[in-house]
Amino acid sequence: MNNPRNLAWRLNWYRQSELEGALLLGRAVRAATDPKLVLSLTRHCADEARHSFQFTKTLMDLNLPIIQIFKSYQSLYSAHAGVPTSLTQMLAFTHIFEKRVEMQFQAELQTPDLPDAATRTFQTLLNDEQDHLAWVADWLASQPEAPAMLDHYRAVDQAVFQEIQLFSKRIWDVPGLGREPQDALFVLST
Ligand SMILES: [Fe+2]
Ligand SMILES: [Fe+2]
Numbered sequence: 001m002n003n004p005r006n007l008a009w010r011l012n013w014y015r016q017s018e019l020e021g022a023l024l025l026g027r028a029v030r031a032a033t034d035p036k037l038v039l040s041l042t043r044h045c046a047d048e049a050r051h052s053f054q055f056t057k058t059l060m061d062l063n064l065p066i067i068q069i070f071k072s073y074q075s076l077y078s079a080h081a082g083v084p085t086s087l088t089q090m091l092a093f094t095h096i097f098e099k100r101v102e103m104q105f106q107a108e109l110q111t112p113d114l115p116d117a118a119t120r121t122f123q124t125l126l127n128d129e130q131d132h133l134a135w136v137a138d139w140l141a142s143q144p145e146a147p148a149m150l151d152h153y154r155a156v157d158q159a160v161f162q163e164i165q166l167f168s169k170r171i172w173d174v175p176g177l178g179r180e181p182q183d184a185l186f187v188l189s190t
Contacts, residue, residue, distance in 0.1 A: 002113045004186040008064040009171045010108075011118065012178065015055035016069035021097075022048035024074070024090065031087045040135050047128050054121050061117045062188055069178040073097070076160045081153065088140070092149035095136045096157050102129050115188060 025045035032038045059066060074097060084090040105122045108114065114122075140146040167174045 002111055002115070002188075003169070004064065004188045006169060006171060007062075007115075007118070007188070008059065008184075008186055009067060009178070011055050011059050011062075011064065012067040012069055013073065013171065015052050015059065016178075017072040017074060018048050018052035018055060020072040020074055021094070022046075022052065025094070028087055028090050037139065040139070044132055044135070047132065051125050051128070054124065058117050058121045062115055064186065064188070065181055065184045067178050067180050067184070071174070071177050073100075073160075076164070077153070077156050080159055081156045088143045088145055089149055091136050091140055092146055093153050095133065095140060096150060096153035098129055098132050098136070100157055100161065102126065102133065105129070 022045050025041055025048060029038055029041045029045070032041055056066070074093075077093065077097065081093075084093045105126050108122050109119060109126075140150070164171075164174070171177065172180070
């Protein structure tokens with residue numbers, strides 16, 4: 001059963017995390033000179049910004065409140081591993097994070113009573129994720145330092161996932177994650 005409050009928090013958390021993914025990729029474009037790489041990064045950035053829009057629209061379609069989110073999912077990685085500085089580090093970080101996103105969204109689709117609007121959004125985004133995973137894996141394959149970075153972020157991802165699992169039914173209890181509006185109402189309209 002989908003608790004509307006927990007669903008609202010999850011969708012808001014994804015909304016903010018998608019947007020921060022777009023911002024990270026947008027900043028990374030500065031470090032790129034190869035035209036093909038610039039194109040891929042810019043398209044990826046635009047996709048993540050659109051994903052944030054799609055989660056926002058889904059929240060509105062379901063009549064769920066906007067919750068201020070102060071810690072994106074990625075910021076939990078950065079708390080363990082610092083903020084990526086080089087382009088290779090940033091894309092290794094993105095790749096491991098997006099593998100987690102893929103697993104997470106697939107798990108969401110298994111949730112009983114997931115509203116249709118949310119189901120459609122997760123399915124659309126999972127499709128885009130295939131492209132993201134593929135082009136980043138291709139690019140990383142040509143970077144000699146990438147395998148060690150990927151191993152590092154895999155360990156970070158495991159640690160973050162274990163921390164978060166404890167809160168899966170009450171993610172509002174993750175310290176400092178966000179703030180509900182005072183008049184928040186959690187009644188799903190489907
Ligand atoms: Fe995304
Ligand atoms: Fe993505």
